Amino acid sequence: MQHVSPIREPLVTGGKTYADITEDVCRQVEAKPNVRWMMALGVSLVFLGIFIYSVYRTLWFGIGEWGLNKTVGWAWDITNFVWWVGIGHAGTLISAILLLFRQKWRTSINRAAEAMTIFAVICAAMFPVLHMGRPWLAYWVLPLPNTFGSLWVNFNSPLLWDVFAISTYFSVSLVFWYIGLIPDFATIRDRATGPIARRAYALLSMNWTGSAKHWSRYETVSLILAGLATPLVLSVHTIVSMDFATSVIPGWHTTIFPPYFVAGAIFSGFAMVLTLMIITRKVFRLEDYITLEHVESMNKVITLTGSIVGVAYITEFFIAWYSGVEYEQYAFINRATGPYWWAYWSMMTCNVITPQLFWFRSIRRSLTATFIISIFVNIGMWFERFVIIVTSLHRDFLPSSWVMFSPTSIDVGVYVGTIGLFFTLFLLFAKFFPVVNMAEVKSILKSSSGVSHTHNPDASMHGTAPKNSHKHD
Amino acid sequence: MTSKKYILGVFDDEDVLLNAIEKTRAAGTRIYDVFSPYPIHGIDDVLGIERSRLPIVAFFCGLCGTSFALWMQIYMLGFDWPMIIGGKPHIALPSFIPVTFELTVLFAAFGMVITFFIISGLRPTMKVPVMDVRSTDDKYVMAIELKEGTDVSILNDLLRSNGAIEVNEKEVVK
The missing domain is CATH 3.30.70 (Alpha-Beta Plaits)
Structure with a gap:
């Protein structure tokens, strides 16, 4: 009746029962905020303050507060935009693509990873909106009837495709995440004691009772949403890469960009998931749900996508040489040996060399090593976008226009500010929402907990609970 | 009552x-x-x-999204206010594909989820009639x-x- 694999390690350890899962996940939702959480929120709010101040300076005094100049008209803003969007992609990969591949290990990390997606996309959206200079006119990007002679938006522009891609991605991810949350909100609602909590979670749980018919439809909806989100996530970073690839700037005008950007996005996203998960499992004592097995699986994805990114870097270099185009060759030689060599070699070290350490099993399964490498990957992927954007722009077509880019304190403020925004949102999520998808973990418990729940029909007929024989393999 | x-x-x-x-x-x-x-x-x-027929709902909502997106782009750039952009034809179908794809996904996802909420009676309420809270x-x-x-x-x-x-x-x- 039940299958215990002798090869695969259990995904839920510690011999948990269904009630234990509810208890462990609801604990931090129901308890008073602990000191560590308050301190983390305090630090995040300080950074959020930096963000608000930098945004005020940007909007009050204008884009001149940033370090952009005539030649480098795009720098940290678009770097940060692409970096955040890329981070978001791991959440959708875990929740949608791994659902289609029936990877059960996704169940205990998908909730937090999807939350990360949504918050990362919010942070990403800040940059194009702020770069408009007048964000109150942001609705001009939409094809609305207007009084300019009904002048429509340009549907041939990748920047407009971005508007549609990012907004669709954000709203579909939000819906996917919320659908997954509904049964868990119902669980919290049915346990809630306080009058405010009971009503708030009742509103959030959307009348959910766990009826068999609803579950049947719920599973259909999840599967179709996963099927829709999978090509969607690939399209989003493809379109982001086309912001560059469709222009005629040496270093940008390459057909390798879409797959290379998608792989890079998944690579950086998984690194961010690991950074967050290693902290979350420790702070909320979820070690039995987010196990070393999960960490190792994610590290394998990092090795794969990191290697794809490495191959892409080398391919770009090779194609620049092979193309025989002098300007293309110069763009790449300049990246590696020009004034921004330090950015290029930071990128190469962090993205190509560090993930290769995961070929060693002991490093893959070491939390400290994983945490450090995940930070390195995040730094490396930030440098990747910086290298692509700034080194391609700073040597303009006319040597008289050649400049260097240096960020102002406001540039830095907006960037670290979005990190504050991200962590503020994530900490609020971790306190008030269930960080692990209880319903999905319960649904895999029987086959993946390493505990065989044998059932004795004689015992239950007399009204006693079935005995669990604990058998770890 | x-x-x-x-x-x-x-x-x-x-x-x-x-x-x-x-x-x-x-x-x-x-x-x-x-x-x-x-x-x-x-x-x-x-x-x-x-078996739920929600996938069929999703398909037709997606189809609405595709047709709406194509109509919108062809009407706006092809007929209402034609402009020459980068020497491309007014109705440049290849560059309409990204927006068409995104709107297809958007309509399919939202159409299906809203239908799911309506047919299952899922809506925000203060009090939920649960038979047994342990369920x-x-x-x-x-x-x-x-x-x-x-x-x-x-x-x-x-x-x-x-x-x-x-x-x-x-x-x-x-």
Whole structure:
């Protein structure tokens, strides 16, 4: 009746029962905020303050507060935009693509990873909106009837495709995440004691009772949403890469960009998931749900996508040489040996060399090593976008226009500010929402907990609970 | 104000529950609903729940999205205010594909989810009529509607002999 694999390690350890899962996940939702959480929120709010101040300076005094100049008209803003969007992609990969591949290990990390997606996309959206200079006119990007002679938006522009891609991605991810949350909100609602909590979670749980018919439809909806989100996530970073690839700037005008950007996005996203998960499992004592097995699986994805990114870097270099185009060759030689060599070699070290350490099993399964490498990957992927954007722009077509880019304190403020925004949102999520998808973990418990729940029909007929024989393999 | 009475059989193992559903239906008793903390595989077959037609809804909503996006772009750039952009034709279909794809996904996802909410009666309410609060934690609850003149003890015996750990009665006022 039940299958215990002798090869695969259990995904839920510690011999948990269904009630234990509810208890462990609801604990931090129901308890008073602990000191560590308050301190983390305090630090995040300080950074959020930096963000608000930098945004005020940007909007009050204008884009001149940033370090952009005539030649480098795009720098940290678009770097940060692409970096955040890329981070978001791991959440959708875990929740949608791994659902289609029936990877059960996704169940205990998908909730937090999807939350990360949504918050990362919010942070990403800040940059194009702020770069408009007048964000109150942001609705001009939409094809609305207007009084300019009904002048429509340009549907041939990748920047407009971005508007549609990012907004669709954000709203579909939000819906996917919320659908997954509904049964868990119902669980919290049915346990809630306080009058405010009971009503708030009742509103959030959307009348959910766990009826068999609803579950049947719920599973259909999840599967179709996963099927829709999978090509969607690939399209989003493809379109982001086309912001560059469709222009005629040496270093940008390459057909390798879409797959290379998608792989890079998944690579950086998984690194961010690991950074967050290693902290979350420790702070909320979820070690039995987010196990070393999960960490190792994610590290394998990092090795794969990191290697794809490495191959892409080398391919770009090779194609620049092979193309025989002098300007293309110069763009790449300049990246590696020009004034921004330090950015290029930071990128190469962090993205190509560090993930290769995961070929060693002991490093893959070491939390400290994983945490450090995940930070390195995040730094490396930030440098990747910086290298692509700034080194391609700073040597303009006319040597008289050649400049260097240096960020102002406001540039830095907006960037670290979005990190504050991200962590503020994530900490609020971790306190008030269930960080692990209880319903999905319960649904895999029987086959993946390493505990065989044998059932004795004689015992239950007399009204006693079935005995669990604990058998770890 | 009408009130209905239900007999609730509480189970604590999904396989016992599946077996009990089969036995109960075989005995000719109509099951009102079964509540569980997570989707149970195989419950659709034993309860006789038909496969959901929501994928069809998603397909047609997606089709609406595709047609709307194509119409919008062709009308706006091709007829309403034609402009030459980068020497491309007014109706440059290849560059309309990204927006068309995104709107297809958007319409399909939202159309399906809104339909799912409406047909399942999912909406924000302050008070949710839950049969047994443990059914969102670790128990499975089978509800049988109690009609006038039904013998409660027969149902009680039927549920208990099929592995229910508790049998309760619940009145729901509507």
